[in-house]
Amino acid sequence: xxxxxxxxxxxxxxxxxxxxxxxxxxxxxxxxxxxxxxxxxxxxxxxxxxxxxxxxxxxxxxxxxxxxxxxxxxxxxxxxxxxxxxxxxxxxxxxxxxxxxxxxxxxxxxxxxxxxxxxxxxxxxxxxxxxxxxxxxxxxxxxxxxxxxxxxxxxxxxxxxxxxxxxxxxxxxxxxxxxxxxxxxxxxxxxxxxxxxxxxx
Amino acid sequence: xxxxxxxxxxxxxxxxxxxxxxxxxxxxxxxxxxxxxxxxxxxxxxxxxxxxxxxxxxxxxxxxxxxxxxxxxxxxxxxxxxxxxxxxxxxxxxxxxxxxxxxxxxxxxxxxxxxxxxxxxxxxxxxxxxxxxxxxxxxxxxxxxxxxxxxxxxxxxxxxxxxxxxxxxxxxxxxxxxxxxxxxxxxxxxxxxxxxxxxxx
DNA sequence: CCACATCTGTAGTGAACACTACATATCTGG
DNA sequence: CCAGATATGTAGTGTTCACTACAGATGTGG
Numbered sequence: 001x002x003x004x005x006x007x008x009x010x011x012x013x014x015x016x017x018x019x020x021x022x023x024x025x026x027x028x029x030x031x032x033x034x035x036x037x038x039x040x041x042x043x044x045x046x047x048x049x050x051x052x053x054x055x056x057x058x059x060x061x062x063x064x065x066x067x068x069x070x071x072x073x074x075x076x077x078x079x080x081x082x083x084x085x086x087x088x089x090x091x092x093x094x095x096x097x098x099x100x101x102x103x104x105x106x107x108x109x110x111x112x113x114x115x116x117x118x119x120x121x122x123x124x125x126x127x128x129x130x131x132x133x134x135x136x137x138x139x140x141x142x143x144x145x146x147x148x149x150x151x152x153x154x155x156x157x158x159x160x161x162x163x164x165x166x167x168x169x170x171x172x173x174x175x176x177x178x179x180x181x182x183x184x185x186x187x188x189x190x191x192x193x194x195x196x197x198x199x200x201x
Numbered sequence: 202x203x204x205x206x207x208x209x210x211x212x213x214x215x216x217x218x219x220x221x222x223x224x225x226x227x228x229x230x231x232x233x234x235x236x237x238x239x240x241x242x243x244x245x246x247x248x249x250x251x252x253x254x255x256x257x258x259x260x261x262x263x264x265x266x267x268x269x270x271x272x273x274x275x276x277x278x279x280x281x282x283x284x285x286x287x288x289x290x291x292x293x294x295x296x297x298x299x300x301x302x303x304x305x306x307x308x309x310x311x312x313x314x315x316x317x318x319x320x321x322x323x324x325x326x327x328x329x330x331x332x333x334x335x336x337x338x339x340x341x342x343x344x345x346x347x348x349x350x351x352x353x354x355x356x357x358x359x360x361x362x363x364x365x366x367x368x369x370x371x372x373x374x375x376x377x378x379x380x381x382x383x384x385x386x387x388x389x390x391x392x393x394x395x396x397x398x399x400x401x402x
Numbered sequence: 403c404c405a406c407a408t409c410t411g412t413a414g415t416g417a418a419c420a421c422t423a424c425a426t427a428t429c430t431g432g
Numbered sequence: 433c434c435a436g437a438t439a440t441g442t443a444g445t446g447t448t449c450a451c452t453a454c455a456g457a458t459g460t461g462g
Contacts, residue, residue: 002430004438028229029316032420042441043421049439053420109314112305112372115230126376157385160378164369164386171313171368172361175327184358185365192393205408206458233450243411244451254450403462410457419448427440432433 011049012063014039019060024102027057027111027121057110057121064106065128071095072135081143084136085162085193089186092166096173097182104174108167133163153196165189212250213264215240220261225303228258228312228322258311259325265307266329272296273336282344285337286363286394290387293367297374298383305375309368334364354397366390 017038021030032053036043050056075091078084096104107129111121140155149155169182218239222231233254237244251257276292279285297305308330312322341356350356370383 002428002432002435002437004430004436005428005440007439008428024314025316026229026314028227029314029319031316031418033418044423044442045440047421104313108372112313112375113225113227113230113310115226115232118230122376129376154385157389160373160382161386161389164373165366165390166369167372168365168367168369171309171372172365174313175323175330177361181361184355185362188358188362188393188397189366189390190393191396192389192391195392195396196389204460205406206410206460208409209458232448234448245412245453246410248451249409405462406460408457408459410455412454412456413452414454415450415452417449417451420446422445423443425440425442427438429438430436432435 007045007049009039009041009045014041014049015056015060015063018056019064019106020102022057022060023104023106023109026109027053028114028118054118054121058124061106061110061124061128065131068132072132076135076139080148080197081140081158082190082193082197084139084143085158086186086190088136088162089165089169089189090183092169093179093182093186096170097177097179102174103176105167105170108170109174129163129167132166133159136162147198149196150198158193158196161192162189208246208250210240210242210246215242215250216257216261216264219257220265220307221303223258223261224305224307224310227310228254229315229319255319255322258322262307262311262325262329266332269333273333277336277340281349281398282341282359283391283394283398285340285344286359287387287391289337289363290366290370290390291384293370294380294383294387297371298378298380303375304377306368306371309371310375330364330368333367334360337363348399350397351399359394359397362393363390 017040018035021035021038024030025034032043032046035053035056036046039046046056050059071091072088075088076084078087092105095101102109107125110125111118112125114121137156137159140149140153140158143149144151144153144155149158165185169185172185173182218241219236222236222239225231226235233244233247236254236257237247240247247257251260272292276289277285279288293306296302303310308326311326312319313326315322338357338360341350341354341359344350345352345354345356350359366386370386373386374383
């Protein structure tokens with residue numbers, strides 16, 4: 001038995017295009033027509049490959065978080081908790097204003113509030129954001145064990161805080177804030193982590 | 202000439218209901234059917250009173266920001282920049298997890314990303330958020346003039362920072378974070394403002 | 403009580419949406 | 433070269449959307 005006609009488009013390249021559309025317009029704001037046009041395919045190809053619109057979003061999110069995790073590994077490799085926060089927030093200021101991408105963060109732009117039938121999308125995005133927060137928390141737990149953070153420091157609270165600032169910066173970026181403005185926010189935000197750091201002698 | 206049949210519903214009460222629907226589902230996620238049902242009126246009454254869906258949103262935003270401004274006046278009345286930040290962020294932790302309202306903030310939930318035909322909505326929300334940021338900035342300028350903030354402090358950057366944390370907290374609240382989690386974020390965030398404060402003797 | 407103005411409820415309107423039926427094209431295994 | 437399997441492009445499907453035409457109801461001024 002034959003294996004059928006081969007696919008004429010590259011799934012990952014198409015996903016990159018779809019990701020950009022979701023990033024710019026959100027899940028509900030993105031239409032199948034926009035997605036198929038950006039991906040250079042017709043609707044039946046999209047549905048055969050990704051199931052439905054939500055399946056396409058999840059595939060795009062998988063790709064987004066995969067790339068992002070590579071970067072997060074570099075972030076948590078910084079020597080101290082303070083440097084982790086700085087590397088993360090300054091990096092976000094750069095990435096979220098990179099003209100090569102839509103402004104902001106797909107995990108925020110994708111959909112904070114959704115209508116009937118898409119209630120699961122905000123949860124999906126929140127779950128992906130939580131993964132990053134967990135990674136930060138683990139890193140801050142280590143920092144505390146290493147004596148890098150004060151005994152009174154709460155690693156989970158610090159991770160939540162850095163995560164919250166990241167999200168806030170994403171919203172600012174999407175509504176027009178430039179790189180310098182985001183860097184100012186990052187710069188101030190880092191000082192809260194510094195305040196939780198043990199004094200170096 | 203007669204004055205016509207009088208309106209049978211109260212516009213402000215109806216606006217409160219509409220505000221809640223936009224708050225919970227976002228601008229695009231909210232349907233006219235949901236709005237009219239919540240408001241207890243029929244579509245023609247809605248359109249006669251508010252013009253169209255976007256006009257209804259703007260009226261709801263006017264009402265929301267009006268109530269919010271009363272509270273912001275109390276916030277900036279705090280004696281120091283640090284106390285302003287604490288009062289604001291702790292207050293937000295409370296308000297955004299108040300079961301009397303949908304979680305989060307209407308100025309965020311309303312719509313970060315919108316599709317074709319609603320591109321102006323995210324700008325509208327951003328403009329309203331910017332008003333609060335301006336108010337904070339003015340308050341921090343005063344704090345600096347009073348010697349409450351360090352000479353090296355940047356009031357605009359601090360205002361942007363507090364605003365960014367507020368937005369981040371709003372997204373967290375809408376995705377299920379409880380009051381305690383938000384209070385932890387607020388508590389950490391305040392320390393960055395503290396770090397910019399002059400030492401009290 | 404009548405002319406006029408405004409509101410209300412019913413019942414739609416056309417447009418845009420996510421999704422798909424179907425015929426055709428292109429591959430593999432035998 | 434043929435049979436089975438999968439992809440593709442065209443052209444739709446039914447549903448839901450924001451919005452409205454229209455007729456009847458309810459008010460005011462003369």
